[in-house]
Amino acid sequence: MKGKNCLIFGGSGQIGRHLIRKLTKNDYKVTVVTRNIHQKGHIIKTQGNAGYIDIVESNIFNEAKIKSLFERVDICINLVGILYEKKTSSFKNIHTIFPSLLAKLSKQNNLRHLIHLSALGINEAIDSDYAKSKLEGEKELLKNFPLTTILRPSVVYSTDDNFTTNFMTLLNRLPVFPLYYNGQTKFMPIHSSDLVDIIYNIISKNINSHIIECVGNETLTLKEIIEKLLNLIDKRRILLPVPLFFGKLSAKFFQLFPKPLITEDQLRLLKYNNVVSGKYKTNSDIGFPAKCLFEKEVEKYCYMWREGGQFSKKNVSK
Numbered sequence: 001m002k003g004k005n006c007l008i009f010g011g012s013g014q015i016g017r018h019l020i021r022k023l024t025k026n027d028y029k030v031t032v033v034t035r036n037i038h039q040k041g042h043i044i045k046t047q048g049n050a051g052y053i054d055i056v057e058s059n060i061f062n063e064a065k066i067k068s069l070f071e072r073v074d075i076c077i078n079l080v081g082i083l084y085e086k087k088t089s090s091f092k093n094i095h096t097i098f099p100s101l102l103a104k105l106s107k108q109n110n111l112r113h114l115i116h117l118s119a120l121g122i123n124e125a126i127d128s129d130y131a132k133s134k135l136e137g138e139k140e141l142l143k144n145f146p147l148t149t150i151l152r153p154s155v156v157y158s159t160d161d162n163f164t165t166n167f168m169t170l171l172n173r174l175p176v177f178p179l180y181y182n183g184q185t186k187f188m189p190i191h192s193s194d195l196v197d198i199i200y201n202i203i204s205k206n207i208n209s210h211i212i213e214c215v216g217n218e219t220l221t222l223k224e225i226i227e228k229l230l231n232l233i234d235k236r237r238i239l240l241p242v243p244l245f246f247g248k249l250s251a252k253f254f255q256l257f258p259k260p261l262i263t264e265d266q267l268r269l270l271k272y273n274n275v276v277s278g279k280y281k282t283n284s285d286i287g288f289p290a291k292c293l294f295e296k297e298v299e300k301y302c303y304m305w306r307e308g309g310q311f312s313k314k315n316v317s318k
């Protein structure tokens with residue numbers, strides 16, 4: 001099946017799972033690399049029909065092993081990313097060095113496409129280590145494999161995200177919800193299925209574009225997002241603007257946890273609006289505007305956070 005073999009890194013994540021479903025349904029064969037097949041194997045292999053998915057367990061920096069995988073594919077998609085650093089994985093390793101390795105291997109093996117997931121707003125967020133490492137990664141990719149397509153999504157949501165679902169859990173439990181920067185940071189949330197459609201179209205229609213900003217149809221402040229979620233789960237909460245000093249103090253405390261709610265770096269990132277820059281093409285410019293609307297989509301899965309869970313009465317005011 002020439003041109004239909006995809007190698008995916010980070011395929012067990014939120015976007016990866018949607019992508020595997022989309023690609024395998026459309027007759028693409030995917031090889032998914034994961035660090036731990038025992039933890040992630042069942043998540044990956046249930047996303048497509050038997051025969052369409054190969055799972056390979058590997059450290060992403062095991063060059064010899066990764067190299068051999070490139071010999072039988074035409075397309076590589078990199079979805080590996082982290083939001084906070086750990087002793088074992090730094091932003092530099094994950095967002096800069098690893099993409100650079102992928103670009104070199106893509107060039108050596110003459111790949112048709114290398115698609116890399118970066119993030120929106122990284123040019124502006126000059127004091128965020130996350131943003132700096134993503135930007136460096138983009139430079140490495142374009143230097144080593146100029147055919148790379150870089151997608152810069154705003155925040156991505158779906159039923160299995162770490163964004164709306166985490167917020168709804170917190171809003172359920174906390175009587176008071178803190179708002180950093182008065183909740184005025186703007187986002188253009190894009191649904192995972194819209195993002196995956198963009199990736200699919202780029203591959204199937206053989207589109208080459210260096211950087212594409214991927215956004216949904218609505219621009220919402222963080223406060224508006226929280227208010228929409230509260231309305232959807234039918235809860236009233238006090239939204240409390242937090243002075244930056246306390247914000248920094250709480251981030252210092254939270255980042256001591258293994259899965260921090262917020263880190264100092266994320267707080268710095270939150271200072272910048274996460275909206276289209278006007279400097280690059282967007283998904284609409286290349287012909288694939290987002291179809292999903294935030295509130296309509298979240299309404300489909302928010303019931304588990306309402307009183308009564310799956311038995312809750314529909315009570316969403318428009």
Ligand SMILES: NC(=O)c1ccc[n+]([C@@H]2O[C@H](COP(=O)([O-])OP(=O)(O)OC[C@H]3O[C@@H](n4cnc5c(N)ncnc54)[C@H](OP(=O)(O)O)[C@@H]3O)[C@@H](O)[C@H]2O)c1
Binds near residue numbers: 040
């Ligand atoms: N979700 C968003 O809102 C959003 C917004 C902008 C940009 N992005 C970017 O889009 C990409 C995919 O996002 P996502 O939300 O699908 O991510 P995700 O759910 O967090 O999944 C990322 C995947 O990366 C792999 N991974 C994580 N840490 C790793 C490490 N230290 N070493 C090797 N592999 C590691 C994991 O695969 P295994 O555990 O199977 O190895 C994981 O499934 C990322 O690059 C992210 O930065 C996401």
